[in-house]
């Protein structure tokens with residue numbers, strides 16, 4: 213089989229996907245129309261043309277503005293269904309999707325609309341395609357810990373349908389320590405924990421995600437490579453890194469995919485995975501990320517299969533479900 217078919221055919225989990233980042237410009241226009249909102253863009257091409265970023269904050273400003281078209285339960289349902297349909301075509305058998313409730317509740321959208329729309333799509337996707345999924349509720353790190361606590365309180369009646377809490381948005385200047393207590397509270401409620409760390413932030417933020425937030429996975433983790441002791445620790449703990457190659461390229465974490473460290477991570481024994489982060493903004497879904505990185509770094513089929521296996525073993529699926537996919 214050719215490489216495209218090989219990549220698509222690998223059973224894989226997607227572990228780093230912001231559902232708001234899967235909002236394609238076509239759906240953005242459709243939802244704006246349905247909700248009687250106007251967009252600051254003439255058409256879909258103008259939206260895509262605006263997607264040129266020189267760093268994380270550039271992207272976040274546009275991404276939060278785009279999310280403003282999401283108002284109803286149906287909007288969140290349609291957003292997630294579009295993602296699941298696309299992910300299934302890429303061979304994704306399980307997806308752990310992040311959502312940013314504060315992006316929506318700050319605009320007056322009830323927390324219930326967000327989570328009920330996502331949960332109904334998750335159930336429909338499983339029924340229609342057999343794909344399983346889990347929710348990761350992410351706190352926006354540019355907001356306060358008090359606001360994160362308020363979000364955790366709003367989630368109280370849905371905690372049995374939320375697998376983990378996460379930490380995203382502007383990294384530098386908002387270290388993990390800021391969220392120590394709310395992560396401890398989430399852990400006490402039985403939630404797992406993930407955090408973006410080492411995307412733009414220094415290796416110290418990755419150490420702090422481990423020591424202070426007690427995370428089960430590191431989202432990105434690229435800059436951990438600057439610290440040999442940290443690498444040794446991540447390898448020793450079998451810590452999964454959810455790496456996002458096309459995101460790294462678009463947000464200038466790497467200058468070219470030819471310099472992407474994914475193969476160095478594997479060679480060091482790091483439990484790296486490949487994910488799409490915000491596929492509508494970064495030019496590709498998960499299989500596109502596998503393809504792009506395979507081409508740029510000359511990955512073997514064994515490397516690609518390892519990355520896919522890592523995604524399943526690094527997921528929050530129970531061991532028997534992981535084994536069934538391997």
Ligand code: ADE
Nearest residue numbers: 230380381382408489490
């Ligand atoms: N929110 C959505 N995508 C993100 C990323 N790559 N880093 C931080 N916050 C995000």
Ligand code: ZN
Nearest residue numbers: 230380431489
């Ligand atoms: Zn992310």
